Amino acid sequence: MSESVETLLERARQFVHEVLIPREAELLHNDWPIIEPLLDELRAQARARGLWAPFLSREHGGAGLSLEQFARLSEVLGWSPFGHYVCNCQAPDVGNMELLHQFGTAEQQAQWFVPLSRGEIRSCFAMTEPDNAGSDPTRLSTRAVRDGNEYVITGHKWFTSSADGAAFTIVMAVTNPDAEPHARASQIVVPIPTPGFTLVRNISVMGESGGGWASHAEVRFDEVRVPVTNRLGDEGAGFTLAQERLGPGRIHHCMRWIGICERVFDLMCRRAVSREVSRGERLASKQAVQFWIADSRIEIHAARLMVLDAASRISRDGQRAAREEIAYIKVFVANVLQRVLDRALQAHGALGMTDDTPIAWWFRHERAARIYDGADEVHKSVIARRALAPYLKAANSSS
Numbered sequence: 539m540s541e542s543v544e545t546l547l548e549r550a551r552q553f554v555h556e557v558l559i560p561r562e563a564e565l566l567h568n569d570w571p572i573i574e575p576l577l578d579e580l581r582a583q584a585r586a587r588g589l590w591a592p593f594l595s596r597e598h599g600g601a602g603l604s605l606e607q608f609a610r611l612s613e614v615l616g617w618s619p620f621g622h623y624v625c626n627c628q629a630p631d632v633g634n635m636e637l638l639h640q641f642g643t644a645e646q647q648a649q650w651f652v653p654l655s656r657g658e659i660r661s662c663f664a665m666t667e668p669d670n671a672g673s674d675p676t677r678l679s680t681r682a683v684r685d686g687n688e689y690v691i692t693g694h695k696w697f698t699s700s701a702d703g704a705a706f707t708i709v710m711a712v713t714n715p716d717a718e719p720h721a722r723a724s725q726i727v728v729p730i731p732t733p734g735f736t737l738v739r740n741i742s743v744m745g746e747s748g749g750g751w752a753s754h755a756e757v758r759f760d761e762v763r764v765p766v767t768n769r770l771g772d773e774g775a776g777f778t779l780a781q782e783r784l785g786p787g788r789i790h791h792c793m794r795w796i797g798i799c800e801r802v803f804d805l806m807c808r809r810a811v812s813r814e815v816s817r818g819e820r821l822a823s824k825q826a827v828q829f830w831i832a833d834s835r836i837e838i839h840a841a842r843l844m845v846l847d848a849a850s851r852i853s854r855d856g857q858r859a860a861r862e863e864i865a866y867i868k869v870f871v872a873n874v875l876q877r878v879l880d881r882a883l884q885a886h887g888a889l890g891m892t893d894d895t896p897i898a899w900w901f902r903h904e905r906a907a908r909i910y911d912g913a914d915e916v917h918k919s920v921i922a923r924r925a926l927a928p929y930l931k932a933a934n935s936s937s
């Protein structure tokens with residue numbers, strides 16, 4: 539990392555430790571309408587410190603970081619559950635900004651990218667459907683039928699994260715039902731509100747329905763009409779665009795997860811040296827606890843190196859070439875996260891189950907890491923298929 543990026547990382551570290559972590563309990567234990575204005579204040583501070591939308595170019599108000607540089611920053615921000623949000627680089631907006639920036643027309647950029655990049659609005663991404671397995675995203679029922687200069691969209695989606703209060707959603711809908719499976723869908727921007735669009739509910743996830751940015755909605759499109767000019771890219775290019783969105787998105791998530799791992803590792807070590815479990819003996823003296831600490835240290839280190847390697851492969855050769863490395867990290871880091879969180883929780887005993895530390899909050903919220911952006915098993919199938927391909931070819935040609 540260059541000196542200027544190291545300086546930025548240090549500034550971010552200070553911001554997270556001195557400003558965000560002290561406000562954490564207040565932010566985690568209140569509802570969205572109460573915390574949104576507090577987060578707006580923190581956003582102003584992040585902006586003043588040059589930490590705003592760091593993945594965007596300076597021309598667009600960001601810090602102009604490369605994917606690897608942003609990955610490093612993502613880890614630093616991951617120490618706080620709100621680190622990414624206050625720096626306007628939170629999912630799903632970050633992916634939507636990248637999409638609009640890369641594939642949006644000048645008009646689409648003026649209408650949606652610019653206010654999003656300034657943090658004036660929020661957005662969401664509606665692809666997954668309750669009635670179809672999201673693991674095979676070509677099985678979509680949502681249709682966008684052309685009627686003159688408009689699309690008429692009908693469908694049912696869920697897990698549209700952050701739809702509550704969003705100014706628009708990008709919906710994945712079938713526009714070309716007779717094309718081959720990967721060329722059937724398009725991504726279309728639907729402003730919210732538009733007649734026919736309904737937010738049915740914020741789904742209760744692990745006991746919390748949440749609100750605003752921190753929620754996952756079930757939504758319906760009942761003959762929603764939008765201009766054809768709201769389509770991103772070519773008709774039928776929805777999956778190609780989705781791949782573009784998901785590659786860097788997985789790097790961002792993985793490095794955020796590593797930030798969470800480091801934070802709860804820190805909490806686990808502090809607890810280990812301070813908790814006396816029998817007279818004169820602290821948790822840290824127990825071999826079981828030492829093993830949790832050692833295993834976590836090793837796994838976090840390996841995870842970081844793997845993610846940085848995948849990020850540099852994407853930058854060097856493009857996402858298609860890095861597909862396998864992206865699959866490795868999506869599985870590996872999500873599982874490291876789950877194990878490290880579990881050990882940290884166990885080390886805290888009953889305290890780990892409470893919301894007096896952020897461990898239980900992350901334990902609930904980040905279980906989803908092994909499901910969203912492709913479940914573990916789907917990525918493992920891709921890896922195994924590629925590994926087996928030459929063996930199958932050889933076996934088939936010799937038989």
Ligand SMILES: Cc1cc2nc3c(=O)[nH]c(=O)nc-3n(C[C@H](O)[C@H](O)[C@H](O)COP(=O)(O)OP(=O)(O)OC[C@H]3O[C@@H](n4cnc5c(N)ncnc54)[C@H](O)[C@@H]3O)c2cc1C
Pocket residue numbers: 630663664665666670671672673674696697698699700754906909910911912913914915916919
């Ligand atoms: C917290 C959270 C946020 C989300 N946010 C969004 C969002 O903003 N927008 C959006 O569109 N979607 C979102 N999703 C949805 C997410 O992308 C899907 O849940 C995911 O793609 C899996 O689809 P599914 O839930 O339909 O599971 P299914 O496809 O029904 O799969 C169920 C399980 O079956 C197994 N499985 C699936 N395929 C295979 C296979 N080939 N081999 C072996 N086992 C397999 C896996 O274990 C998988 O977990 C979110 C999900 C969560 C949990």
